[in-house]
Amino acid sequence: MASSDLKSAALLDQMKTHFSTDAGKALIKKIGLVYQINLAPKKMGFNEEIYVVDLKKGEVTKGPYEGGKPDATFSFTDEDFYKIATGKMNPQIAFMRGKMKVKGSLSAAQKFTPDIFPKPSKM
Amino acid sequence: MAMRDLVTGGAACAVPGSSSSSNPLGALANALIGSSSQKERLQEIPTSSLNPSGNNLYPGVVDPMSALPGSELEHPLHQQNKGSEFLNGFHAANDNRLGEVWDGIQNPQVPHFPPGQPQLQPELNGPPQRVLSSFLHSFVNSSHGGVPFGPTQLPVLGLSEGDKRCIRDRSSIMARHIFADRSEDFINGQVNALLSSLEIDNQGMARGPMPGRYPELEQYWGESQAMPPRPHGPDGWADEFSQQRLGQADPNAWALSFERQHGAGGWASEFEHEQRQMTSVDRMAGTNIPSLAAMEQTRMLAHTLAQNNNPKFQNSKFLQFVSKMSRGELTIEDNQVKPASGDWANEFQQQYNAGPSNWADQFAHEQVSTAPDRWADDFANERVHHGPVDEQWVNEFSKLEVNDWADEFGRQVGEGILGDDTADNWASAYDEYVNEQTVLKQKSDSSRGVYVFSDLNPYVGHPEPLKEGQELFRKGLLSEAVLALEAEVLKNPDNAEGWRLLGVAHAENDDDQQAIASMMRAHEADPTNLEVLLALGVSHTNELEQQAALKYLYSWLRNHPVYGKIAPPELSDSLYYADVARTFNEAAQMSPEDADVHIVLGVLYNLSREYDRAIESFQTALKLKPRDYSLWNKLGATQANSVQSADAIYAYQHALDLKPNYVRAWANMGISYANQGMYEDSIRYYVRALAMNPKADNAWQYLRISLSCASREDMMAACDSRNLDVLQKEFPL
Numbered sequence: 095m096a097s098s099d100l101k102s103a104a105l106l107d108q109m110k111t112h113f114s115t116d117a118g119k120a121l122i123k124k125i126g127l128v129y130q131i132n133l134a135p136k137k138m139g140f141n142e143e144i145y146v147v148d149l150k151k152g153e154v155t156k157g158p159y160e161g162g163k164p165d166a167t168f169s170f171t172d173e174d175f176y177k178i179a180t181g182k183m184n185p186q187i188a189f190m191r192g193k194m195k196v197k198g199s200l201s202a203a204q205k206f207t208p209d210i211f212p213k214p215s216k217m
Numbered sequence: 218m219a220m221r222d223l224v225t226g227g228a229a230c231a232v233p234g235s236s237s238s239s240n241p242l243g244a245l246a247n248a249l250i251g252s253s254s255q256k257e258r259l260q261e262i263p264t265s266s267l268n269p270s271g272n273n274l275y276p277g278v279v280d281p282m283s284a285l286p287g288s289e290l291e292h293p294l295h296q297q298n299k300g301s302e303f304l305n306g307f308h309a310a311n312d313n314r315l316g317e318v319w320d321g322i323q324n325p326q327v328p329h330f331p332p333g334q335p336q337l338q339p340e341l342n343g344p345p346q347r348v349l350s351s352f353l354h355s356f357v358n359s360s361h362g363g364v365p366f367g368p369t370q371l372p373v374l375g376l377s378e379g380d381k382r383c384i385r386d387r388s389s390i391m392a393r394h395i396f397a398d399r400s401e402d403f404i405n406g407q408v409n410a411l412l413s414s415l416e417i418d419n420q421g422m423a424r425g426p427m428p429g430r431y432p433e434l435e436q437y438w439g440e441s442q443a444m445p446p447r448p449h450g451p452d453g454w455a456d457e458f459s460q461q462r463l464g465q466a467d468p469n470a471w472a473l474s475f476e477r478q479h480g481a482g483g484w485a486s487e488f489e490h491e492q493r494q495m496t497s498v499d500r501m502a503g504t505n506i507p508s509l510a511a512m513e514q515t516r517m518l519a520h521t522l523a524q525n526n527n528p529k530f531q532n533s534k535f536l537q538f539v540s541k542m543s544r545g546e547l548t549i550e551d552n553q554v555k556p557a558s559g560d561w562a563n564e565f566q567q568q569y570n571a572g573p574s575n576w577a578d579q580f581a582h583e584q585v586s587t588a589p590d591r592w593a594d595d596f597a598n599e600r601v602h603h604g605p606v607d608e609q610w611v612n613e614f615s616k617l618e619v620n621d622w623a624d625e626f627g628r629q630v631g632e633g634i635l636g637d638d639t640a641d642n643w644a645s646a647y648d649e650y651v652n653e654q655t656v657l658k659q660k661s662d663s664s665r666g667v668y669v670f671s672d673l674n675p676y677v678g679h680p681e682p683l684k685e686g687q688e689l690f691r692k693g694l695l696s697e698a699v700l701a702l703e704a705e706v707l708k709n710p711d712n713a714e715g716w717r718l719l720g721v722a723h724a725e726n727d728d729d730q731q732a733i734a735s736m737m738r739a740h741e742a743d744p745t746n747l748e749v750l751l752a753l754g755v756s757h758t759n760e761l762e763q764q765a766a767l768k769y770l771y772s773w774l775r776n777h778p779v780y781g782k783i784a785p786p787e788l789s790d791s792l793y794y795a796d797v798a799r800t801f802n803e804a805a806q807m808s809p810e811d812a813d814v815h816i817v818l819g820v821l822y823n824l825s826r827e828y829d830r831a832i833e834s835f836q837t838a839l840k841l842k843p844r845d846y847s848l849w850n851k852l853g854a855t856q857a858n859s860v861q862s863a864d865a866i867y868a869y870q871h872a873l874d875l876k877p878n879y880v881r882a883w884a885n886m887g888i889s890y891a892n893q894g895m896y897e898d899s900i901r902y903y904v905r906a907l908a909m910n911p912k913a914d915n916a917w918q919y920l921r922i923s924l925s926c927a928s929r930e931d932m933m934a935a936c937d938s939r940n941l942d943v944l945q946k947e948f949p950l
Contacts, residue, residue, distance in 0.1 A: 101761035107826050111860040117894030176761065181918035209926045212892045213919055215854035215865070215885045216729065216759040217823065 098143060101176045102133050105211060106145050106154050112212040113152035121210055125149040127202045130164040134171050138195065142169070149210070166198035166206065179211040385412055393908045394694045394878050401949045668734040676704035683715050690718060693878035695726045696910055706738070713743035720752055725847070727881040727906060727913040729756050745776040751817060755851075758824050766824050767792045770801075773817055780804040780814065794825055805834075812841035812848075819851060828859030846875035850882045853889075862889040880909045884916045891919065896927035901950045908941055920944075 112118040127149050132142040146159045170178070174193045177183035185206060188194040196203045389408050396404045676682050679701065686701035702719040706712060716739035723732035733756045739749045750773040757766035771792055774784045784800050801821055804814050815838035822831035835852040842848055853868030866889050872882040887902035903920040906913055921936050935943040 099763050101763075104761045104763075104826060108858055108860070112892065115860055115862070115893065117892060120894055180915070181922045209922050212860075213888045213922075214759075214761070215857035215888050216727070216881060216915075217755050217820065217851040217854045 100133055100135060100143060100172045102131075102145075102170075102172050102179070103143070105176065105179050105214065106131075106147070108212050108214065109147060110154040113154075117212075118152060122149055122152045125205050125210065127165040127205060128159060128161070129202075129206060130159050130167040131175065132167065132169040133175055134169070136171060138169055138171055138193075164198060165202035166196060168203075168206065169195040179208055180213060181208040381415065384415060388412070390696060390909075390911070391694065394696070401945060666734050666737055668731065668738060670703050670707070671700060674700050674704055674707075676701040677707065679704055682708060683712065683718075686715070686718060686722075690722055693876060695722050695878060695880065696912075698722045699726065706735075710738075711742045713739045713746055713749070716742060717746065717749050717752070720749075720756075724752065724756060725876075725879055725881055726910045727884045727916060728910070729759050729915075732756050733760070747773055747776060747813075750776065751813075751820070754817070755820055758820055763824055764792070766820075767794060767797060770817055770821055770824075771797050774800060774804065777804075779808065779811075783807070797821065798825070809837075810841065812838040812845075815841070816848065816851070819855065823855055823858070826858075828855055831855045832859070832861075844875060846872040846879060846882075849875065850879065850885065853882070854885055857885065857889045857892065860892070862893045865889045878909060880906050880913060883909065884913060884919070887916065887919060887923070891923050891926070896923045897948075899923045900927060900929070901948045904941070904944045904948045905950045907939075908945055911939060911941060 113122070129147045129149065131145045131147060133145065134140055134142045144156070144158050146153075146155045146157070146164065148155070148159075148161075168175075170188075170193065174183065174188060178185055178188055178194070183193070185194060185208070189196065388411055392404050392408045392411075396407065676685065679685055682701050682704035686698050686705055689695075689698035689701055699719060699722050702715055702722060705715040706719060709715060716735045720732045720735035720739060723729075723735060733753065736749055736753045736756065739746065740753060743749065750769050754766050754770040754773060757763075757769060771784070774780050774797075775786070777784075780800075783803055798818075798821055801814070801818050805811075805818055808814065815834045819831045819834035819838065822828070822834060832852065832855050835848060835855060839845070839848055839852065849868050849872035853865040853872065856862070856868060857865035866886060869882045869886050869889070872879055873886075876882075883902055883906035887899040887906065889899075890896070890902060891899035900920060900923045903916045903923065906916045907920065917936065917939065921933070924930070924932050924936055932944065932947055934940075935947075
């Protein structure tokens with residue numbers, strides 16, 4: 095099995111390859127920030143898997159960010175991150191409901207929108 | 218206009234006490250069934266036999282490159298049956314020369330129509346039902362001839378407004394299916410001709426907001442306006458609040474930055490909505506609380522908030538939060554109705570009693586991370602989205618998701634944000650409450666996977682709904698097939714085949730939740746059906762639910778008459794991907810000519826995100842089953858997910874050549890264009906998919922994202938109100 099059972103891990107895998115495309119490179123140019131994403135399988139803060147989406151270098155890596163401080167750090171449950179990345183839930187609403195926690199810069203967090211993630215196609 | 222009415226037909230459709238054949242839409246459907254359609258070339262029903270390959274109904278493969286979406290219209294697929302004279306007429310429709318088509322429609326002689334063709338306009342006399350039925354029949358027939366449909370003088374039919382609306386909505390959806398390979402203009406011409414004959418106004422009815430849809434809210438507002446002042450005056454509250462806020466550097470800065478960006482004025486219109494909502498919230502709450510004091514407290518708070526004109530206050534996060542809550546978060550998630558209002562009001566009262574300063578503190582401490590400029594959009598969008606139905610708001614309120622509230626609250630209490638003694642007072646009360654809610658929530662999670670039936674179904678009472686459903690499915694009328702099959706499974710809840718086909722229809726219609734729900738029922742009825750097991754594996758893979766998918770794929774192998782024996786039973790308890798994959802590879806080596814085993818292997822590799830292998834497997838399977846449109850789509854989706862979007866589009870095109878009504882493939886096309894950053898293109902494909910199935914929620918969400926990426930905020934309102942007329946006009950394919 096792939097290294098993680100999380101739904102989001104599949105999305106982030108796709109993100110990884112997405113950076114090799116023109117659209118992915120445009121993203122790096124447009125955003126140029128480093129996000130750390132803490133994903134909890136069920137309950138926020140527990141058994142988190144940490145991913146770094148580096149929109150400066152165009153990388154997705156597992157584990158905490160090692161290049162200093164990420165521009166913004168988000169915490170979600172797996173399901174909620176999936177909902178946000180696929181446009182089912184709005185990040186603002188997620189935040190308001192306490193389904194998304196944010197640390198770091200406000201302006202960096204604002205650029206975290208569903209359109210930075212490639213959408214999964216369905217068989 | 219509720220969206221589902223578009224598909225299910227409005228209440229007015231059901232003629233009381235009559236079977237489907239005597240109501241107009243039943244008649245239209247019957248007309249569809251009764252007529253031999255050129256659409257039958259499209260596909261066979263995916264069979265439940267093990268080796269359905271070899272049913273090659275279609276001679277000659279269409280060169281995929283010659284038929285890009287939209288361009289296939291220039292290559293009519295059925296030329297062999299038609300005279301060239303007719304083709305000239307047909308091209309008129311395809312070259313977007315609407316004028317010409319329209320002339321043709323207006324001229325009852327239909328100039329391009331060669332003599333000798335069967336007369337398509339039937340005799341129009343007899344009782345109204347009959348007239349309507351044969352009239353609709355002739356409309357359907359016009360699709361087979363590709364002849365523009367001429368408006369006809371009809372006797373007075375006495376249709377009610379509801380009938381008309383129902384006919385209009387459903388005929389436009391069905392027309393999209395029937396004429397899937399024609400141009401938009403042609404479809405619109407046809408529908409307009411139909412509707413104008415029936416004296417149905419295509420534009421005005423039912424689309425816009427109903428006049429006076431907030432009469433109740435207005436009334437509440439009036440009442441609350443008339444309320445006498447309370448001990449806590451509005452000003453006192455606001456002062457207190459702003460004092461709190463001034464004490465905190467952060468929120469102040471936040472408010473200021475918001476003002477810099479927008480000015481206070483931007484809020485004015487939002488605020489109007491909020492005022493209405495606020496007052497009706499407290500009204501709702503009030504009706505459920507015995508205690509007069511509590512009622513007054515909550516009303517008081519809402520009233521105060523609504524009255525206050527201090528721009529800083531209006532811009533405050535606090536007000537936003539309260540107003541979000543007041544709208545019950547407007548959740549679209551579960552349609553679980555929660556007995557919320559009473560509880561909610563009590564909570565509210567407790568907090569109010571605990572002192573507003575706690576509240577303010579709490580919010581001041583919250584880290585500000587949201588983009589203020591998006592808020593206004595959100596508000597507006599949600600309004601539009603939920604607006605159109607009278608009393609919609611009241612319904613929303615009854616669905617209030619208290620547990621979100623409680624979660625938020627419990628979390629903050631847990632973090633000790635409140636920090637002082639007052640927190641403890643209600644913390645314990647909350648613990649209890651949160652626990653209750655957790656139980657409720659678990660219940661609602663487990664109820665996921667319950668099939669949701671359309672509430673009005675013209676096929677209920679049909680003598681042979683399964684047969685009808687199969688016919689409709691074969692003809693590519695997916696949404697209609699869903700209704701007929703629902704009628705079947707309502708009649709025979711243990712019919713595995715009915716559930717299975719229903720699931721297939723939902724999957725092709727790009728609705729995985731419903732697809733999973735129906736396949737689960739099929740699985741219950743027939744636990745060893747391989748088609749069902751594979752379909753469940755695929756749907757769960759699509760939803761990225763890896764363990765569930767793995768379980769079903771492995772049962773597929775276990776229950777297979779040939780491969781079953783190589784699958785060790787002890788695996789089924791604890792599944793490791795590697796073991797399953799190894800067993801499947803053995804199976805593939807056993808019979809390399811079995812397309813099915815390659816398909817399952819391809820799905821399995823999708824699950825483990827080994828896309829190159831998955832592509833290889835699907836390609837192998839396609840060599841054995843080149844006519845399987847769903848296989849082409851699987852290949853396309855896999856390529857898209859491994860960022861080979863250009864190849865994916867080629868594969869989707871193949872699928873659509875074989876099945877023009879394949880909503881999932883249209884939506885996938887949109888996804889591929891969007892992932893390549895070609896947002897304008899992606900919009901057109903999403904809109905196309907949605908025109909065929911307005912219930913495809915995923916496509917709506919993706920459409921919204923693409924609109925914002927393409928900087929087409931001007932169309933956002935149309936998207937949020939799900940106004941397909943506007944979207945199709947703006948983004949023709």
